[in-house]
Amino acid sequence: MTDTRTPDSTTRDLRVAVIGAGRMGADHIHRLHTRTHGAEVAAVVDVDLDRATAAVADIPGARAFATPAEAYAAGVDAVLLATPGFLHEEALLEALGQDLPILCEKPLTPDVASAWRVVEAEVALGRQRIQVGFMRRYDAEYAALGQTIRSGDLGELLMLHCRHRNPDTPPGFTNEMLINDSVVHEFDVVRYLTGEEITSVAVRLGKASAKAPSGQHDPQHVLIETASGVLADVEIFVNAQFGYEVATEAAFEDGIVDIGRDTGPYVRRAGRWGGSITPSFVERFGAAYDLEVQAWVDAARRGEIGGPSAWDGYATAACCEAGVAAQGSGEKVTVTLNEKPALYAGSGHDRVGAA
Amino acid sequence: MTDTRTPDSTTRDLRVAVIGAGRMGADHIHRLHTRTHGAEVAAVVDVDLDRATAAVADIPGARAFATPAEAYAAGVDAVLLATPGFLHEEALLEALGQDLPILCEKPLTPDVASAWRVVEAEVALGRQRIQVGFMRRYDAEYAALGQTIRSGDLGELLMLHCRHRNPDTPPGFTNEMLINDSVVHEFDVVRYLTGEEITSVAVRLGKASAKAPSGQHDPQHVLIETASGVLADVEIFVNAQFGYEVATEAAFEDGIVDIGRDTGPYVRRAGRWGGSITPSFVERFGAAYDLEVQAWVDAARRGEIGGPSAWDGYATAACCEAGVAAQGSGEKVTVTLNEKPALYAGSGHDRVGAA
């Protein structure tokens, strides 16, 4: 099995099994099949075998399976996990058992306890195999902001102001999901940008939009603090109607940097100047997804991982748990983490492996 | 005395006594003498009589005095009060005693108790005579944002994000002054924009800039709440080095509005695109000061006031007191106000007389 899992990058494409053929899975299947260099879709796994079969219909050589075990038996080099989060723990443990490189869409798992079990399993394996899908680290502007921070050109980073706005939410989107599915990206970004762990989270509910569905309090105001005292406020507003917007403003000792401003053709028409707003995360972060998957494939062909680790997945799970608690109390909630295993000690504070 | 205080707007300029010939006083003297229509500098009062004398040197007909009483005896129609705040209470009470229209540079007075005494004196007089110098209400972009809010075009206002950045501070600028001299403008703006009173203030200190003088914790993060639950966060950063910036972002149910973005000639040079940052409040709000003084002069010639009232001065003093307390505790501090006197009931929620 050795040559299957550590392919010779010079001779053969990485054979990827995509687990989960829903929205994100289908997007990754298309990416791997048409844009990613050095990889091919070898297998698609879905409990709904018809959906898996449909997903491979136009991909010569790709096969559909109902379980990961069948795909592994057929021979694959790597796993891209795109099922709902509650199915991640089992799938991750099984893939680790195969010693395969894994790109796991966020979250690592939906709660701290299960995230820690995954970390322990990877530590037991003795090598990092899991990369978590925090794709913002691959966005050109976040990367540039991270570079500015690490360069020290503007002095120390002091404060961050984050905006996370969606036009609306799918049915069943709850208050907890505001934290676990949306703010989780801000937790990762704050950790990535500062290179520090988050020490506390506070949430204030404020005035709610009448456009939010019943049971959802939207927008909310989140105030994050890191180990050195950097404060990051987040407006999380998931029924913002006007469009999709993810932006961050960073205050340094010697200057201010904004990222995420709208761009594109600049139009003047009927008394208005401006342009189009990105409609969703697909357009906003499409290039970042491409880069993320390419980086993961390139690293997997070398037997490495190329981005955020299982530790990053675990640490953000702890932030989410604190965030949900803070929604309820209105008070600042402390984030506590287990000691970081030595396996993750080498993760540099760089583009793809913060903290 | 009647015709002195209620000048016939059609025949004669308003004779203004400027009290205080320091930086702000000198600026207002120059404005009244060269740009304001329908007013003239009749008297300059300063305890330092030499400074007052120098201020009137190039203004034919203007006289210098060491005390307001002498100026009033000589005959003036209105008072522009530009002394340090701790001298305001006495000067305001004396001018109210003369029944003169007053433009009082902010703050009304430096603490809640004295501010309330001024309100009581004006209530006893039975007519509004005091306008407070919250000039941002006359800034074109704040005015446009206020108009958008009141129009309901974007639905309800939900959240505000405010930035208040100075390049540096003069010697002796304390933590309390961060609230009393700088955030006070944000308190006024939040009240003006929402048309509501502020109900609580919280302050978090976070990571401090090494560029701040000893004893000052800068920047700070202020979180304001209004009666209906609108949350307004403020980054107050008074040693921000890069330049002066005052900006506000407003999140509505149906859209987002930013004001205070940099403008002016757009230059590309040596690998950089962009332009110049406004160096100080003088350039940023110069036009607003001109409009404020013109509006006050026009109203005074009609026997009215044209802007924020003594009640506005009192209410922001209460916010400042809560803000300073919140700096110490790190907790949310409730703002409580006396009942609003009927005299101020008519103040509409409009450009110049919020709440």
Add this chain to the structure above:
Amino acid sequence: MTDTRTPDSTTRDLRVAVIGAGRMGADHIHRLHTRTHGAEVAAVVDVDLDRATAAVADIPGARAFATPAEAYAAGVDAVLLATPGFLHEEALLEALGQDLPILCEKPLTPDVASAWRVVEAEVALGRQRIQVGFMRRYDAEYAALGQTIRSGDLGELLMLHCRHRNPDTPPGFTNEMLINDSVVHEFDVVRYLTGEEITSVAVRLGKASAKAPSGQHDPQHVLIETASGVLADVEIFVNAQFGYEVATEAAFEDGIVDIGRDTGPYVRRAGRWGGSITPSFVERFGAAYDLEVQAWVDAARRGEIGGPSAWDGYATAACCEAGVAAQGSGEKVTVTLNEKPALYAGSGHDRVGAA
């Protein structure tokens, strides 16, 4: 009459006669009556006496007349000429005969021959009395661009790209008026910015908008050359529908500067980012008109003129004549000027008296 025309600036406002109470005249009357410091509307002259009478109805002390002579007999200090251009020559010669300071709305006169007669009359009088209403020189961004050019900070100015767009035109607006009423401002701006005379003009008609009225070819492309070879292209587009826009881009040896970009509140709504376009020249250049009139009043009280001279009016008339000829021929047309009289030799290349 001496003290009437050279008022002591320290004691009395400049008594202005406004000639012409149409759109521009009414705007200037309102400006002088409510915003200009140191001036008052003493007389309004209009052949339609009813219109003049209506214009002074709310201005105590102002009187209405049917002819300038009556106004002069009643005693005024200065003249603001706002009649249609074809009436300018006679009015200017009459006001020069009174030795009064004159602010003449552009054009000086509608053709080169009459413009030169006005220049000759002023030269015969022996002092500059006429300022022409090229208000763009008082616009903050044009002034900043001019300052950048004169500073040499970006090296030599090499090329200009000008846009002049109106939403639509009033009935009767002809091809010639595109040059004489609209491009005339660009001629002045090019002369002001470069400090040079214009040596040739070419016009290309290109593809026409179906939104232009019958008989008008719109847009047109104008290519201007100055004495040192600076090329300035102009898109003149007077039925541009979307709004009003006047912008200039300047290419220097070491960089590029744009002025006239849209600003104001930045809104995100319904899938679009952006803001409002200025609807007309009134909003775009309102502040410039205020500054122009204030500068003229301040100068007139000192017995001077404060802006573009009769020579500037004559030189732009010559450009217009060449431009109209170039519309017909499609070829480059040379601009020739009489020798500049010594009276105008002292006009510095600065904010208000180029060339």
Add this chain to the structure above:
Amino acid sequence: MTDTRTPDSTTRDLRVAVIGAGRMGADHIHRLHTRTHGAEVAAVVDVDLDRATAAVADIPGARAFATPAEAYAAGVDAVLLATPGFLHEEALLEALGQDLPILCEKPLTPDVASAWRVVEAEVALGRQRIQVGFMRRYDAEYAALGQTIRSGDLGELLMLHCRHRNPDTPPGFTNEMLINDSVVHEFDVVRYLTGEEITSVAVRLGKASAKAPSGQHDPQHVLIETASGVLADVEIFVNAQFGYEVATEAAFEDGIVDIGRDTGPYVRRAGRWGGSITPSFVERFGAAYDLEVQAWVDAARRGEIGGPSAWDGYATAACCEAGVAAQGSGEKVTVTLNEKPALYAGSGHDRVGAA
């Protein structure tokens, strides 16, 4: 040979021979080897065999050759031609002789006569095999502008204003190269955007920068006209010092669209707001090159071409010839084309095959 040249896209990567291992060639080799999906570098050809050998050193399976014939003999599926333009004719005719799909870096050939011979050879072959490297058609903003034009949403396109600025030029860059190497892209863009042929070109030299090397007149002003009368002016400025900028402004009957504005992190520092300017075409059009090559590979695997045709290469060569003539005369020069062969009749006016 059939299966070699029309590979089964489902089973095997396109084996590409890159001819020319200089700057552009090396860039394309790296792209094909690390980012392009479905292609591999099979051969690198360079008269300097050492350079070719170095280029394949890290690419397993790729071989170096001194002549295309050797590469063809070894078996390749497609050709990417990146030699200097004067070598194109011979290489194109040889590759057409092999019936291979070709991506030819611009220009097709350096003069009209040779370009027409290539067209005739392709017509004789009877199928389109040549795509020309006008990569701007793959830039997201040019594509969006093209889409706006074709949609008719803003009415008819009337005028274009183009800027093409380089920081400086390599030694030996001549006046003719300004047209042939730089303005050639504008000729293609104007043809692509309007879907029309260019009918005349005029060039005015104007004031020259002292920063331009001896013998070069820089900047220059080019005025292009299309069949329907659309006028497009171009500022070509290749020693602009400040950075790299390619931008276009389009005036429609109902609005204005700008593309090519600077973006990226927005920084405020030391009294300036703004960001970084793209340093060269590599960063500005890197994504467009990736898309161009991917589109060509995808099309080649289907046996098609995916972009601008040999006819586009011929037509722009005719524009360049007119442009160089116009530099000398200062007059408008007419562009004449041979009748378009039926082979190119089907080229739709779309993203990749204008005119």
